[in-house]
Amino acid sequence: MRNSKVTFITEAAVIAAIYTLLVILFAPISYGPIQTRVAEALTILPYFTPAAIPGVTIGCFLSAILTGADILDIIFGPMATLIGAILSYYLRRNKFLVPIPPILSNAIIIPWVIKYAYGEAQPIPFMMLTVGLGEVLTAGIMGMILLFALERVKPYIFRSHNK
Secondary structure, eight states, X not given: OHHHHHHHHXXXXXXXXXXXXXXXXXXXXXXXXXXXXXXXXXXXXXXXXXXXXXXXXXXXXXXXXXXXOOHHHHHHHHHHHHHHXXXXXXXXXXXXXXXXXXXXXXXXXXXXHHHHHHOXXXXXXXXXXXXXXXXXXXXXXXHHHHHHHHHTTHHHHOXXXXX
């Protein structure tokens, strides 16, 4: 029992660290009304382990703090990620549905953050489109490439796998 808790926490911490690192490395394209947050490819990880739910959420929270995000972004960015991760976990029986919740939650929530936290002049529907397209690229396409690659090695990587 203790070993599974340690494994869960370790997996979540590693996922959070990788998410944070990817946001920081790709910071110039990770923010704004037209964004491609490469770290969002990790939002497919709830397909493999429930530890990815706190992992991507904490990673999003840490990256917001470390990059000097506005308080609204620190609150609502991780909330969008958490909603997407939880719903992805519940859709894990069909791998092709897994990236849809992060795409939708970010496309709906993040434009409001960009508008009210950073005073972006672009209209919210336009930003829903641009953020959504960025999410399709990262969570949808890159995420599915990652999912198929990890499926081959999942027994060696994810110990708290709960399908």
